[in-house]
Amino acid sequence: MTLHEKYLKQCFELAIRGRGRVSPNPLVGALIVKNNMIIGKGWHEVYGGAHAEVNAFLDVKEDVSGADLYCNLEPCCHEKKQTPPCVPLIILKKIKRVIISNLDPNPQVAGKGVEMLRQAGINVITGVCEADGELLNRFYFTSQRFQRPFITLKIAQSIDGKISRSRDRQTWLTGEESARYVHQLRSEFDAVLVGANTVTSDDPQLNVRHVAGRNPQRIIVDGRLSVSENARVIGTALDQPTWILTLDAASPIKIERLQKAGVRIRMFTDRGNGQIGLLDVIGFLHQQRMISVLIEGGQAIFTQFIQDGLFDEIIILQAPVVLGSGLPALGELESLNLRLLSSLKSGNDLRLVYSRV
Numbered sequence: 521m522t523l524h525e526k527y528l529k530q531c532f533e534l535a536i537r538g539r540g541r542v543s544p545n546p547l548v549g550a551l552i553v554k555n556n557m558i559i560g561k562g563w564h565e566v567y568g569g570a571h572a573e574v575n576a577f578l579d580v581k582e583d584v585s586g587a588d589l590y591c592n593l594e595p596c597c598h599e600k601k602q603t604p605p606c607v608p609l610i611i612l613k614k615i616k617r618v619i620i621s622n623l624d625p626n627p628q629v630a631g632k633g634v635e636m637l638r639q640a641g642i643n644v645i646t647g648v649c650e651a652d653g654e655l656l657n658r659f660y661f662t663s664q665r666f667q668r669p670f671i672t673l674k675i676a677q678s679i680d681g682k683i684s685r686s687r688d689r690q691t692w693l694t695g696e697e698s699a700r701y702v703h704q705l706r707s708e709f710d711a712v713l714v715g716a717n718t719v720t721s722d723d724p725q726l727n728v729r730h731v732a733g734r735n736p737q738r739i740i741v742d743g744r745l746s747v748s749e750n751a752r753v754i755g756t757a758l759d760q761p762t763w764i765l766t767l768d769a770a771s772p773i774k775i776e777r778l779q780k781a782g783v784r785i786r787m788f789t790d791r792g793n794g795q796i797g798l799l800d801v802i803g804f805l806h807q808q809r810m811i812s813v814l815i816e817g818g819q820a821i822f823t824q825f826i827q828d829g830l831f832d833e834i835i836i837l838q839a840p841v842v843l844g845s846g847l848p849a850l851g852e853l854e855s856l857n858l859r860l861l862s863s864l865k866s867g868n869d870l871r872l873v874y875s876r877v
């Protein structure tokens with residue numbers, strides 16, 4: 521590993537501390553190195569707070585002039601935001617060299633930050649540990665490049681591909697370690713999304729309980745507004761942001777009652793098949809500045825997202841059980857090839873992560 525790679529990996533570790541706290545901003549860590557010694561470190565800690573570079577400068581107790589700045593993302597140069605741009609500060613502090621992993625795809629930055637640094641006579645090295653940086657900020661990069669959130673389907677299933685014994689009742693398949701993993705995922709994603717039947721059959725809480733972390737926003741796709749007002753997601757809507765996405769024809773009386781309970785309602789136009797178009801759903805999440813969404817079921821929802829090609833990643837938590845008869849994870853679909861990214865043991869379960877080819 522080169523010295524540049526070593527320091528940038530440390531930037532990644534700092535950046536990760538902002539997970540679940542900085543969205544829709546990227547995860548960024550920064551190190552200031554002089555005479556081969558780290559003299560300052562910082563990370564973007566909270567949305568609206570100081571950027572990683574600023575925090576690293578604040579951490580320095582000595583003269584920074586002539587030092588190197590390591591930062592996993594291109595420093596920002598645009599004015600129209602909550603905090604001042606970092607590039608002028610880096611120039612002012614007389615930094616000699618800036619080493620970064622990824623350019624910022626935000627069109628207001630997109631190489632302009634690097635250009636301004638170079639014009640000021642600073643040596644800028646880009647693309648170090650680029651693939652790792654891509655992975656770290658895949659939510660942010662997806663949102664900036666494609667104007668939609670990063671979409672992960674999380675499916676708990678038996679080895680014969682069933683997600684429950686029957687549609688109208690919950691079947692707990694996976695173990696404690698997988699439960700902790702799912703809660704960790706929820707704490708990292710901006711939103712979790714389920715269909716109306718899953719709320720009816722499972723009465724899930726869709727919050728973070730088994731690990732420390734913040735709750736995601738809950739999204740329920742419910743075209744006919746059939747969700748019970750006694751469901752736990754409704755009863756806790758004042759504590760955890762909860763959206764119901766429904767069609768224009770939904771009952772205004774029920775809408776009013778749900779809104780009184782703290783539920784946020786978003787109406788969509790029927791595209792002719794009695795359904796809300798998933799592109800409309802994804803567009804809405806993007807509009808709400810959610811850069812990641814974890815799709816948690818059930819079958820109808822999983823099937824539609826895959827059918828429409830609207831996913832980046834599928835995580836299968838496979839329990840060591842054969843259900844025999846039961847509800848398959850997916851309804852009818854055309855064939856599709858995926859790439860296996862990882863396969864790990866999760867207690868007695870298997871955790872398989874796939875991406876699109």
Ligand SMILES: NC(=O)c1ccc[n+]([C@@H]2O[C@H](COP(=O)([O-])OP(=O)(O)OC[C@H]3O[C@@H](n4cnc5c(N)ncnc54)[C@H](OP(=O)(O)O)[C@@H]3O)[C@@H](O)[C@H]2O)c1
Binds near residue numbers: 676798
């Ligand atoms: N093992 C797992 O990972 C897992 C996870 C979650 C759920 N489950 C299981 O899955 C089962 C439920 O699956 P499911 O397929 O019956 O239900 P579902 O996918 O949770 O919900 C389907 C319902 O949601 C509404 N909906 C879905 N897409 C819509 C769209 N595009 N526009 C408008 N409304 C939409 C519709 O409600 P209306 O028909 O009222 O319009 C539809 O009937 C349960 O047994 C549950 O235990 C398993």
